[in-house]
Amino acid sequence: MYSKRLLLTTSSLLLLLSVVASAQNEPITPATKLPDHPRILLLKGEENAIKKTLAADKTWKNVHQAMLGECDRLLSAAPVERIQIGRRLLDKSREALRRVFLLAYAWRMTQQKQYLQRAETELLAVSAFSDWNPSHFLDVAEMTMAVAIGYDWLHNDLSPASRSAIKAAILKKGIEPSLDPKFNSWLKATHNWNQVCNAGMTYGALAIYEDQPELARTIINRAIDSIELPMEDYAPDGAYPEGYSYWGYGTSFNVMFISALEKAFGSDFGLSLKPGFLRTAAYMTNMTGPSGNSFNYSDAGTGGGLQPAMFWFANKLNDPSVLWVERGRLLSAGGGTYDKDRLLPAIMLWSNGIRVTDIPEPKSRIWVGDGKSPVALMRTSWSDPSAIFVGLKAGSPSVNHAHMDVGSFVMEADGVRWAMDFGMQDYNSLESKGVKLWGKEQDSQRWQVYRYNNFVHNTLTVNNELQKVDGNARIARSANNPQFMSATTDLSELYKGLLNKASRGIAIVNQNHVVVRDEIETPAKEATVRWTLLTSANVTITGKNRAELTKNGRKLVLQVEEPAAVTLKTWSTDPPHEYDAANPGTTLVGFEVTVPANTNTPLTVLLLPEKAAGQTSPGVQPLAQWPK
Incomplete structure (x- = not known):
């Protein structure tokens, strides 16, 4: 047992050294400054801006209350279990991300300890899984993002034992498998796998940065370089190759990735200026018909849904009209319809104080x-x-x-x-x-x-x-x-x-x-x-x-x-x-x-x-x- 573990550790170290040796012109260096926890997406004290948004707009308050209501329902739910369906653990990873993101948001916004305790229970449960199914690496990516957000946002309030167990899971079950060529072919992919997996690994690296600084820099620099591959597919006009549903997946995680970089390092290292990327917001706006259903070509589901990432695009473009479809969804349903969206809390981070009723309709038809x-x-x-x-x-x-x-x-x-x-x-x-x-x-x-x-x-x-x-x-x-x-x-x-x-x-x-x-x-x-x-x-x-x-x-x-x-x-x-x-x-x-x-x-x-x-x-x- 000991010799096998030593061999695995040695192999991982060699892979890491190989990655480090091949890196050139790295954006993140040992001199790069990083905020203390919480550092992912929402820094300490930034809850106050969200609270001002809630106080000024009833629609946002409804979304917030819907999220808290879902958290209250989660208090009595059993933690996610490691039950694999076919080759995928993905539905469990996604549910863990939804739960942890919601509960961590509720804790930071209300400081009510039941949310902290329930999030900690979830984090410890998934951290104890035997693995996060690296043979289907999307499962690892989403689980790593979930655990990273929870670890970072709750860091100062977790017990030392919990911090140790969660941190170890991020490293051993999340980041280290991404160094193994058996599991990381997504680094060369030009589709959503690249976007999701690089985002998940970067969140893990940001969460444990101070404990593994060299490894964390390697993972983040690798991601900044690798994610350019799928981002090239937005050129020239922003039409996402994989259609509506996979825009909601690949692009949303691409935005989660860039937003985390911006918050942690004050820069996205030029990624948002890749040709066509910002223009994809107009694509997504126009993909929904008056019925509220999307143009669901390719591997897309029927219907349509709220897209939190669109608020990030609206801020970048200084064009609230790209939010016209989101406006309709929020006004017709509040937040209760969308509390199954695992990225829903991000909408509050990117809302930027805009009043939902002030969103104008687009000019072009x-x-x-x-x-x-x-x-x-x-x-x-x-x-x-x-x-x-x-x-x-x-x-x-x-x-x-x-x-x-x-x-x-x-x-x-x-x-x-x-x-x-x-x-x-x-x-x-x-x-x-x-x-x-x-x-x-x-x-x-x-x-x-x-x-x-x-x-x-x-x-x-x-x-x-x-x-x-x-x-x-x-x-x-x-x-x-x-x-x-x-x-x-x-x-x-x-x-x-x-x-x-x-x-x-x-x-x-x-x-x-x-x-x-x-x-x-x-x-x-x-x-x-x-x-x-x-x-x-x-x-x-x-x-x-x-x-x-x-x-x-x-x-x-x-x-x-x-x-x-x-x-x-x-x-x-x-x-x-x-x-x-x-x-x-x-x-x-x-x-x-x-x-x-x-x-x-x-x-x-x-x-x-x-x-x-x-x-x-x-x-x-x-x-x-x-x-x-």
Whole structure:
């Protein structure tokens, strides 16, 4: 036993020395000053600024009270247990982070000892785990962040024995595994794993800095260097490659990381100025429709949620309008709806005294962003709950967490999401049944999962084949014309070998209806093209080229303008495999058309809300003539 432990310690030391030796131009040096505890996110005495915010704004007070109420419920809850689900301990790490962050916040704001004692109980419980599951390092990262916040914020009030046990867990179960190449491939990742893991390790390093200064500096400097990799993916415009839900994960932890650096060292070492990073706030603002639901392409969940990190962005940009969606969520629900958000206390740290009711609506009604997953997001109003909203996605199925949804769109009007996206399926529900979910080859099993391929997205399917994984599409042009707000994309690479050319344009016309126009060019053989729209509305076919969608007492007409000889139909969304999730209450509606060889064919579809009843578009122009 002793010799094994000595070997592990020696190996860790060699790894550490290797990291130290390779470091160059380190931002954090032995001369760098660091505040005393508490030093992570909220320094001693900064509670007073939050208290002033609470006194001046009823909405913030409601959020604060909701957090305290949740802490009161936690007082009688059993501590988190080490119960692994499949390959993940992640739900336990996340719950520990939620509990510790809330309880530590409650202690610092109220000085009521029951919160201190309950947080200490939680910290000691997770510190006693055998490990934090380094084989799935997100689990370690979030647990380390949880324990680091608790250790730092409660440091001066914990017993010496508790401090010793918690500090040892941060070092042995958090930081040291990150030095092992078996567990730290995320250092080279360009996606959310890098952001989350570097944030977690940095929090651990900040918490025990005075006890392990050389190691802590190594970890923090490593993180500052490594996290630039995923931050490059925000360029040029801020469109986050992995979509809404993973923005809420990767970007939020990236902000937690930068905010901790700023508080501890007075600098973010230039990270927030990386191209596109600050612009991502506008992306996130525009990703939510009037219904409150997000554009949930790729591995995203349905619905939407409060994003505390947006308040950090608003402060950086000096632009409170990016908080318009957060304003709506806070005013409609207070904080009680969001007390399951493990980062919720951070919203109070970043609120910066802004009155929620003073947040103005954004000026522009269209946002277009290039990048690995380009998007165009359009609406007729920010304040009208009945406004039309359209989101169009380009990009590639090869992007991390992407689906075969290139060219897909969502559409809302009259408070109803008429054109929808299923989003992700729970990973463990697939992995536990042996599905090889993470392959990205053309013949990967990932693309057999019903929700992940193009057959069930609001895009085109050609000859009943999958989109090409290595295909890519950009937003070709866009126009912010109130009478013809539009965006177009060239989908040709997604159908290579099946079509010579495929282009899609979507426009909000006269602020009262939507046009979807596709232009297809076939090669020297015919092609069968299927056009589909996924909806949770009731669908009634009322004519060969016309269908009525009804939901929540509202109606939308889907009308095919061209080609003339089409017959609308519906398809069931019952999944083909036993591992697929069920999709109750949903329908695919659309049409199939066989396009002769060497032919150019337009497909023009109108989506007509009730206010546009009887609307026709006799002059929908070719995409080349759409405005720029």
